[in-house]
Each structure stands twice: as structure tokens, then as C-alpha cells.
Amino acid sequence: MTAEHDETGGRLLKAVEALAINHNDARTMVGKYLEQSRRDNPGASQQAHQEAVAKMVVKRYCRLAATSGGATALAGVIPGVGTAVTMLGGGLADAAFCMKLQVDMCMCLAAAFGWDLDSEDARHLCFLIAAGGALEKAGIEATTRIASKAGVNMLRQYLKGASLQAIKELFKKLGIVFSRKALEKVLPFGIGVVINSGANYALTKYVGAEAIAWFVLDRDSREGSASF
Structure with a gap:
């Protein structure tokens, strides 16, 4: 990878770190979904509630991704839209x-x-899951598929010491992928909005499914180990 791609990936990572959700906001949202799941299915197991909440979360973010795709495609004609545009410019x-x-x-x-x-x-x-899942959707597997036993073990190993370097490497690859996708910005006004909205929705749906599968495999593995 070139120095330009390294720089693009680094800028993308910094922007995402700056924009990422507050931990308390994430907990609050999940808490509300959990209350809803418990009201709807009071006799369900903890595992069932976890998976029900997870599906609600993914559904919400799929809608947001489709909306953001349309909004950010307008960056070329409405300069200065949001923090990401300020940090990266319209292209990324x-x-x-x-x-x-x-x-x-x-x-x-x-x-x-x-x-x-x-x-x-x-x-x-x-x-790691977000970046790895996005690369998988683009047809570039990080090393092994996220939603697999091997993927669970891989990420657990990263968390033992190499996670920061792994994240930087994944975002370098994402910088290349998204630089290519940025060519869609030159499409006639209106067409790019539709493409970006649909692509963002599809990406979020894929990453969400992979992430849920990872967390379920991780949970079941830990609970299985604890039972012995």
C-alpha cells in the first residue's frame, strides 16, 4: 500500500474515532430496547432477549445508513456538511x-x-468487527471470516495485544476501498444519492449480521467453557 493510502486510512480512522457514539448513549439505547423486549416476551431467556435487541439495533442502523448515504452524497453541492466533511472533504x-x-x-x-x-x-x-465486516462486504477478507469460530479466535487474539495495529491495517485497506467508491460522487446529481443510500444500507445490513453472529459465537463459546 502506498503512503497516500496509509494517510487516507489514518484520516478515516481519526474521523470515525471522533464521530463514534458516546458509550453512555449506546448503553441507554440498548437499555430501552431491552425493556421493550422484556415487555413483549416476558418469559424469554436472557440469550433470546440479547438477540432480539441485537436485531432492533441492526434495523435502526440500516435505516440511518440509508439516510446518511443520501445526505452525504450532497456534500459536493453543499460544502461544509457535518464534521466528517470538515475533516475529510466531500470525497471521503x-x-x-x-x-x-x-x-x-x-x-x-x-x-x-x-x-x-x-x-x-x-x-x-x-x-475490528466494523472494519473487518466492511472489507468482507467489499470482497476483501481480513484473514478469515468474522462470523466463524476462527474469526472469534482471531479477534480474541488481537485483543491480547495487537488490536491497535490490526485496526490501523484494516482502515488502510478501507481507505483504498472507499477512495474507489468516491468515484460515484461524479455521477449526475440524484443518481449518486440513490447509489450511496442503497450501498450504505446493504453494507450495514451485512456488517450487522456478521457482528451478531460473532457475538453469539463468542457468548456461546464462553458459556460452554464455563459449564465444564
Whole structure:
């Protein structure tokens, strides 16, 4: 990868870190969804509630991703739209918004599955899952598929010491992917809005499904180990 791609990935990572959801806001949102799940299914198990809340979270962020895609596609004709545009310019603003939503969604999913969002591990995990899932959707597997036993073990290993470097490497690759996608900005006004909205929705749906599968596999593995 070139120095330009390294710089793009670094700028993208910094923007997403600056825009990412507040831990308390994520916990509050998940708490409301959990209350709703308990009202709707009072006899359900904790695991069932976790998965119900997770689906609500993904549904919410899919809607937000579609909306943000349309909004940020307007950056070329309405300069200065939002913090991401200020930090990155119009070309990568949509990438920053979209990846912020992937990370935010993973933060909420981590909270739903009992991870402590105040811990560094939880934060790093969310960036790893969001970036790894986005690359998978683009046809570039990080090393192994996130939503697999091997993927669970891989991310657990990263959290033991190499997580920061792994996150930087993943965002370098994302910088390349999103730089190519930024070519959509030159499409006639209106067409780019539709493409970006649909693409962001599809990406968020994919990352959400992979993230839920990862957290379920991780939970079941830990609970299985604890039973022995």
C-alpha cells in the first residue's frame, strides 16, 4: 500500500474515532430496547432477549445508513456538511459517516451482549468487527471470516495485544476501498444519492449480521467453557 493510502486510512480512522457514539448513549439505547423486549416476551431467556435487541439495533442502523448515504452524497453541492466533511472533504465524508454507523452499531451490539463499553477491549473489538465486516462486504477478507469460530479466535487474539495495529491495517485497506467508491460522487446529481443510500444500507445490513453472529459465537463459546 502506498503512503497516500496509509494517510487516507489514518484520516478515516481519526474521523470515525471522533464521530463514534458516546458509550453512555449506546448503553441507554440498548437499555430501552431491552425493556421493550422484556415487555413483549416476558418469559424469554436472557440469550433470546440479547438477540432480539441485537436485531432492533441492526434495523435502526440500516435505516440511518440509508439516510446518511443520501445526505452525504450532497456534500459536493453543499460544502461544509457535518464534521466528517470538515475533516475529510466531500470525497471521503460518506465513508466516515458510514463507518461511524458501523462502529456505533457494533458498540450497541457489544452492550447488548454484555460487554463493558468502558473497557478498551470492547472499543477495539467494535472497530475490528466494523472494519473487518466492511472489507468482507467489499470482497476483501481480513484473514478469515468474522462470523466463524476462527474469526472469534482471531479477534480474541488481537485483543491480547495487537488490536491497535490490526485496526490501523484494516482502515488502510478501507481507505483504498472507499477512495474507489468516491468515484460515484461524479455521477449526475440524484443518481449518486440513490447509489450511496442503497450501498450504505446493504453494507450495514451485512456488517450487522456478521457482528451478531460473532457475538453469539463468542457468548456461546464462553458459556460452554464455563459449564465444564
